[in-house]
Amino acid sequence: MLTSRDEFIVAPGFSTDPLEEQHSVVPGLLHKYQNRALLLVKGGCAVNCRYCFRRHFPYAENQGNKRNWTVALEYIAAHPELDEIIFSAAIR
Template sequence: MPGLLHKYQNRALLLVKGGCAVNCRYCFRRHFPYEDNKGNKANWQKAIEYIKNNPKLDEIIFSGGDPLMAKDDELDWLITQLEAIPHIKRLRIHSRLPVVIPARITHRLCQRLQQSRLQNIMVLAYQSCK
């Protein structure tokens, strides 16, 4: 399935965007074939259908690249699609953008996450230079 990794029974990872604002030394997707897993509506729709048809899934992880490279409109669309799937309970967003570009966390994005019926979990990776 392009752009969707389903390794665990109850959760799947959706590759929202391939781009990233950071060049992390520890990135384990440095050589990932993003060209074959484009973050676009066509691939997202296929992933949403897969998620709908797998009722054991209860958690979706937005990853990438960095999922917050997506525009607020794109994230809103994805969240709306996931909210329409009754068995999805949680949304995890894995991002470094709040650390390196704090302005990316817009009021609109915060409101959208706050209004969601999904439990939202933001996972922020930061690196200390000690």
């Protein structure tokens, strides 16, 4: 899809982080809902879909690597309320 001129309009209340994910305490792990978390196995996308609400997400800072996975797994182990982990692997 081609970019629309409307995408460059500065709108009141617009946020590049509508889900408040950029300040996550565990790199690559998004824990928004009580019982589930999203683990970013590989960061980045080949394209930015027009409808994507993670267009401005700092994937470079949330890369899937052994260190980040270790921290994420420790977090998951420390939060027994998590009963669903969703793996997300964007393809480049």
